[in-house]
Amino acid sequence: MTASEARSSNVPHQQYDVIVVGAGFAGMYLLHRLRGQGYKVRVFEQGSGVGGTWYWNRYPGARCDVESMQYSYSFSDELQQQWDWSERYAPQPEILAYANHVADRFDLRRDIQFDTRVEAAVFDERAQRWTVTTSDGAVSSAQFVVLATGCLSNARMPDIAGAADFKGAIYHTAHWPHQAVDFTGQRVGVIGTGSSAIQSIPLIAEQAARLTVFQRTANFSVPARNAPLTAEERQWFRDNYPEFRRKAREEMRNGIFTEPPVKGAFDDPDEVRLRNYEGRWTRGGLTFMAAYNNLGLEKAANDTAADFIRSKIAEIVKDPEVARKLQPSDHPVGSKRICVDTDYYATFNRDNVELVDLRADPIDRITADGLRAGGRDYPLDAIVFATGFDAMTGSVAKIAIKGRAGRALNDKWAEGPRTYLGLMTAGFPNLFIITGPGSPSVLSNMILSIEQHVDWIADCLVAMRQRGALCIEASKRAEDDWVAHVNEVAAGTLYPQANSWYMGANVPGKPRVFMPYIGGVGVYRQICNEVAAKGYEGFVMSGGSTAERHAATSERAAAS
Ligand code: N01
Numbered sequence: 001m002t003a004s005e006a007r008s009s010n011v012p013h014q015q016y017d018v019i020v021v022g023a024g025f026a027g028m029y030l031l032h033r034l035r036g037q038g039y040k041v042r043v044f045e046q047g048s049g050v051g052g053t054w055y056w057n058r059y060p061g062a063r064c065d066v067e068s069m070q071y072s073y074s075f076s077d078e079l080q081q082q083w084d085w086s087e088r089y090a091p092q093p094e095i096l097a098y099a100n101h102v103a104d105r106f107d108l109r110r111d112i113q114f115d116t117r118v119e120a121a122v123f124d125e126r127a128q129r130w131t132v133t134t135s136d137g138a139v140s141s142a143q144f145v146v147l148a149t150g151c152l153s154n155a156r157m158p159d160i161a162g163a164a165d166f167k168g169a170i171y172h173t174a175h176w177p178h179q180a181v182d183f184t185g186q187r188v189g190v191i192g193t194g195s196s197a198i199q200s201i202p203l204i205a206e207q208a209a210r211l212t213v214f215q216r217t218a219n220f221s222v223p224a225r226n227a228p229l230t231a232e233e234r235q236w237f238r239d240n241y242p243e244f245r246r247k248a249r250e251e252m253r254n255g256i257f258t259e260p261p262v263k264g265a266f267d268d269p270d271e272v273r274l275r276n277y278e279g280r281w282t283r284g285g286l287t288f289m290a291a292y293n294n295l296g297l298e299k300a301a302n303d304t305a306a307d308f309i310r311s312k313i314a315e316i317v318k319d320p321e322v323a324r325k326l327q328p329s330d331h332p333v334g335s336k337r338i339c340v341d342t343d344y345y346a347t348f349n350r351d352n353v354e355l356v357d358l359r360a361d362p363i364d365r366i367t368a369d370g371l372r373a374g375g376r377d378y379p380l381d382a383i384v385f386a387t388g389f390d391a392m393t394g395s396v397a398k399i400a401i402k403g404r405a406g407r408a409l410n411d412k413w414a415e416g417p418r419t420y421l422g423l424m425t426a427g428f429p430n431l432f433i434i435t436g437p438g439s440p441s442v443l444s445n446m447i448l449s450i451e452q453h454v455d456w457i458a459d460c461l462v463a464m465r466q467r468g469a470l471c472i473e474a475s476k477r478a479e480d481d482w483v484a485h486v487n488e489v490a491a492g493t494l495y496p497q498a499n500s501w502y503m504g505a506n507v508p509g510k511p512r513v514f515m516p517y518i519g520g521v522g523v524y525r526q527i528c529n530e531v532a533a534k535g536y537e538g539f540v541m542s543g544g545s546t547a548e549r550h551a552a553t554s555e556r557a558a559a560s
Contacts, residue, residue: 016042018461019132019142021118021399023108024052025099026148026434026450029075032106033458042142043112044134050112051099052150054092058176059384060207061199062092063226065286065340066256066445069237071095073102074245075451081238089226089340120400121145123429128470130430143470146432146457147396151442154394156507158191158387162365169382173200174389183208186381189371191363193219197386198339202347204384209352212378214371216358217499218328220309221339225284248448253520255445258287264294265301277308289334296334296493306333316345325357331498337442391501392437392515393417403428416504416513420474420482420538421528423453429473432457437515438486442502444521452521456528460536469541478538490514 018034020027023045034041047055064071068085083101086094103109117135124131130145155174163170171181173196188208190197193215205211237244248257265273273292280288294301310327317323326345347353361374370380390397393413401409404427412418412427419425422439423432434453435441441449464472490496496503496514504510517524531537 013138014042014140016040016140016142018042018144018146019044019118019121019130019140020146020148021121022052022148022150022153022395023047023050023103023112023114024055024148024150024153025073025447026150026454027052027112027146028099028102028106028108029073029451030146030148030434030454030457031108031111032075033454034461035111037458037462039461041111042140043108043148044116044118044132045112045114046117046135048114049096049100050103050108051096053152053174054095054099056153056155056176057174057196058092058178059171059173059196059200059386060181060203061342062173062176062196063089063199063224064095065089065195065224067285068095069229069234070248070256070445071447072098073447073451074241077241079105080241084234085229087226087228089224118399120402121431122400122402122406123404123431125404128429144430144432144461146434147399147436148434149395149399151392151435151446152389154390154398156388156390156394157385160191160363160366162367165368166366166370166380166383167368168370168380170385171382172385172387173197181382183382185209187370187379188212188382188384189214189378189380190384190386191371192386192388193217194386194388195337195339196388197384198341198344200384200386201353202341202343205347205350205353211350211353212356212371212380213348213353214356214358214363214373215325217330217336218326219336219339220306220328220333221341221344222281222286222288222309223284224340224342225282226342248445249452249525250522252522254286254440254443255448255521256286258290261290261293263292264298265292265304267292273304274308277305281308281312284340286338286340289338296332296495299332299494302332302334302494309333313345316349318349322348322355325355331500332494335495335498336500337502388501388506390507390510391504392442393504393510394507396433396436401428401431403431414511416511417515418479418483420479421524421531422517423456423528424472424474424539426474426476426479429471438482439517440519440521440524441516443516443518449521452525452528456532459532463532463536464541467541468543471540471542472536473540473542475538475540482538485519486517487514489517489519493518 017039018041020030020043023043027043031041031043049055067088068090119135120133122131129141129143132140155172183204184207186208187210188204189212190201191214198221248255276291280291289295295305313327314323356373364372370378397410407427417437419436419438422436435449499505503512503514
């Protein structure tokens with residue numbers, strides 16, 4: 001049958017063991033692992049190249065906020081021994097070059113179909129297989145589908161009146177053009193002050209004639225202290241990788257190596273606490289928040305860290321009124337992803353940079369010549385939307401996924417995502433999610449969490465093969481218990497106090513649910529390992545025979 005005949009008859013013309021959605025860091029490693037186990041795998045990727053978030057986010061200053069020697073694969077010792085990271089935080093082009101190197105080194109491209117979106121995935125209960133429709137009109141089938149769609153991959157463009165009238169150029173940080181954008185001589189407006197904005201603003205300010213930053217919520221940022229990596233520093237990591245990766249996996253809450261905090265903020269006298277914050281500020285990076293073990297838990301403790309950062313902003317920014325606007329006051333530090341910057345606050349000392357406080361002067365509309373806020377017109381040649389993502393569920397929601405009895409995943413998740421361990425959702429057999437809601441994901445070093453999920457899924461598929469099982473599915477009871485646990489752990493922290501994308505609060509109408517699991521990557525890994533060791537407790541596996549299918553149906557009914 002030809003592809004067009006298959007399309008017209010809607011009969012799958014390609015059969016795979018596993019279809020993977022996305023060729024970012026998750027999809028690439030999954031392909032490598034599963035192919036090594038003998039599975040026939042197809043990866044569909046909507047971009048024209050590998051790298052996921054690093055393929056799309058090409059804005060000026062884009063870097064990871066986890067150090068490169070840690071934000072890298074650990075599955076191949078040769079790879080981690082041989083790849084040379086140039087800086088403490090490698091720039092986006094280097095991370096993308098790394099992704100391409102991995103794709104070449106492990107010969108991944110032959111099983112990846114680029115420029116192809118997965119439009120729909122429907123579970124066929126009789127065949128116990130997924131039917132997958134892609135944007136090229138092809139229909140394929142697979143026993144398993146894995147969503148490696150990324151947590152921050154669905155860029156969000158707010159609906160601001162008048163955008164269509166604007167005569168200048170409009171950019172989104174997460175959909176940056178592939179050719180360099182030159183702002184020389186231009187009047188540029190940046191909307192948003194999250195991580196993407198905070199990284200790009202200092203560089204745009206250096207180039208543009210004038211930069212206006214439209215800030216709705218001030219954000220906490222600590223210096224990155226980025227610098228070239230010396231050969232000695234690289235070698236230190238390489239020599240210590242086994243122990244260092246083990247500690248990151250097992251002992252760190254977020255999978256980022258640092259000295260774990262042993263004290264609370266008030267266990268130190270004021271001057272010692274200040275010295276501690278000063279030391280972390282000088283060292284730079286995300287581990288600022290690991291200064292004390294109660295910063296994410298107790299508001300008074302958190303206030304000491306927040307006050308320290310506010311005092312730094314007041315020191316750096318010369319105009320006290322601008323400094324005041326830049327000082328966050330409406331959320332605990334860390335309850336929104338803390339930013340890591342190079343010269344962000346100092347940029348507001350430049351004569352060509354202006355800060356507009358949208359709380360005092362909300363955006364009225366975009367006009368043909370710029371943006372109007374608080375009744376004042378700001379003439380602009382270009383507008384940069386640094387307005388973030390429909391995080392964690394946005395990319396999944398764009399695929400029409402239907403599970404048992406034709407139930408749509410979007411309907412099931414209408415009140416917020418529900419998963420068991422962030423890996424599967426009841427009623428959707430053989431559908432795995434990598435770093436899904438309900439797993440540590442965005443609260444961790446993503447590559448570490450990706451590797452953990454890929455390894456767990458790959459081991460699970462082998463266990464199924466050994467048992468002769470065709471289907472695996474989360475039981476409703478296990479899912480309910482896990483969702484309750486995820487909520488309970490989050491409720492004991494300061495995180496739900498912020499209107500963050502962790503809570504879905506940045507997308508109008510999205511349910512307010514704390515999506516990631518905040519229990520820590522070490523604890524989480526242990527739970528996942530124990531579940532597997534107990535024969536995949538909380539999951540229902542069923543075999544190919546009719547008798548086994550009946551047994552699984554009864555087991556499912558009993559579990560729900
Ligand atoms: O997005 P964000 P991001 N009018 O959602 C504002 C990762 N990341 O792309 O806070 C006006 O954080 C919005 O305002 P408010 C990292 O995990 C990592 O910057 O909603 N403003 C906010 O200021 C990060 O957390 C790295 O009031 C509007 C901004 O836009 C995540 O990605 C680099 C608006 C969006 O900030 C997302 O970061 C980059 C509107 N209508 C990203 N709508 C590194 O590794 C939104 N905003 C360093």
